[in-house]
Amino acid sequence: MPNAMNTPPRTGSSPLLTLDKALSRLLDAVGPVGAPETVSTFDARGRVLAADVSSNLDIPSADNTSMDGYAVRCTDIARAGVVLPVSQRIPAGTIGAPLAAGSAARIFTGALVPPGADAVVMQEQCEALDGSVRIDTVPQPGQWIRRRGEDVRSGSIVLPAGTRLTPQALGMAASVGAGTLAVARRPRVALFSTGDELAMPGEPLKPGAIYNSNRYTLRGLIEALGCVCDDLGIVPDNLGATRDALRRAAASNDLIVTCGGVSVGEEDHLKPAVQAEGQLDLWQIAIKPGKPLAFGQVRREGGAPAWFIGLPGNPVSSFITFLLAVRPFLLKLQGATDLQSRPIPMRADFDWPKPDRRREFMRVRRNAQGGLDLFPNQSSGVLTSVVWGDGVIDNSPGQAIRAGEMVAYLPFAELLT
Numbered sequence: 001m002p003n004a005m006n007t008p009p010r011t012g013s014s015p016l017l018t019l020d021k022a023l024s025r026l027l028d029a030v031g032p033v034g035a036p037e038t039v040s041t042f043d044a045r046g047r048v049l050a051a052d053v054s055s056n057l058d059i060p061s062a063d064n065t066s067m068d069g070y071a072v073r074c075t076d077i078a079r080a081g082v083v084l085p086v087s088q089r090i091p092a093g094t095i096g097a098p099l100a101a102g103s104a105a106r107i108f109t110g111a112l113v114p115p116g117a118d119a120v121v122m123q124e125q126c127e128a129l130d131g132s133v134r135i136d137t138v139p140q141p142g143q144w145i146r147r148r149g150e151d152v153r154s155g156s157i158v159l160p161a162g163t164r165l166t167p168q169a170l171g172m173a174a175s176v177g178a179g180t181l182a183v184a185r186r187p188r189v190a191l192f193s194t195g196d197e198l199a200m201p202g203e204p205l206k207p208g209a210i211y212n213s214n215r216y217t218l219r220g221l222i223e224a225l226g227c228v229c230d231d232l233g234i235v236p237d238n239l240g241a242t243r244d245a246l247r248r249a250a251a252s253n254d255l256i257v258t259c260g261g262v263s264v265g266e267e268d269h270l271k272p273a274v275q276a277e278g279q280l281d282l283w284q285i286a287i288k289p290g291k292p293l294a295f296g297q298v299r300r301e302g303g304a305p306a307w308f309i310g311l312p313g314n315p316v317s318s319f320i321t322f323l324l325a326v327r328p329f330l331l332k333l334q335g336a337t338d339l340q341s342r343p344i345p346m347r348a349d350f351d352w353p354k355p356d357r358r359r360e361f362m363r364v365r366r367n368a369q370g371g372l373d374l375f376p377n378q379s380s381g382v383l384t385s386v387v388w389g390d391g392v393i394d395n396s397p398g399q400a401i402r403a404g405e406m407v408a409y410l411p412f413a414e415l416l417t
Contacts, residue, residue: 016286032335034185047183048334053159055176058149071117120144162337190249192232242273250306260313289380343408352401363389
């Protein structure tokens, strides 16, 4: 078993793990799952490259013009106002003849620069005459010419293995002629909730019941990361049903994600169920919101065990903990190399005089003045805060904030993809 699974369960009196140490244990335990597969470049958005994409051609393939205008020889234009006969017309996709001395070629954006020409004069700096053109500026050698290979050199790697494929990355692959790409297999992630108090939207709420918002949030997060979500719904609050759900989930999935149900209450059956079906390590992480995190494995017949991650039950805690811990775990399952988000320095337009001793992730929103506003209620149960906000501040333990100070801002736009 990986080292991460050999640490003893933590008690309430044990010191809290830092987020960095918890992430290190998670990521050290896992690698890419399964064999790569080949897909059409059209269908590869969001997937992770399993092999480098190299170019077997220069881009551009030859010198071409970046402007509509006239291809000229600079030696023919010693002063502004020179008039030259137009010897040829070169649209994009055609090849012109060598440019004769003392002449100009009408040329259009993307067209190959004819041999002999060493500059292009944009049409706005020229005046077309009957069969000739007046050049109203003195050109410099190389102006408005895109040189062969200035974007990509033949033999170079344009997209390294481990790259998550954005739309622009797909365009890059297509530009070097890659019609198919080798990508990592999509991880399969089982998701289920435990709790007899949970109801589904559309159902009447019985006394003491709540709607299962975490199921929707976590399923959306899993699918946004390019994974296949095996949604097992709500599992009844008893040990037998929970063990059965774990066995079914492990049979065909790489990771099992749950929220809540791993404390020591009489109705919290997930902890003993995982321990009976595999191994479990309970961590207390020094973050707010969040703190409890369960990491383990569930046995399956005829293969390696499935991973298990149990998230806290409060909706904001499960959302934030997923972004901070499960997201990089799932990316590494796919062989991605860029696992961590990079905070952006931004100005706080609020005071935070009483910081927590834990590392805080505070829900904020950018304002029209270029600063950050704080959502007034930072409770872990207020799901409104992550809908209103567009990111979080990563605030160090015990760090008070005064309005006007710079803080570390993590936008949801980066964390949710």
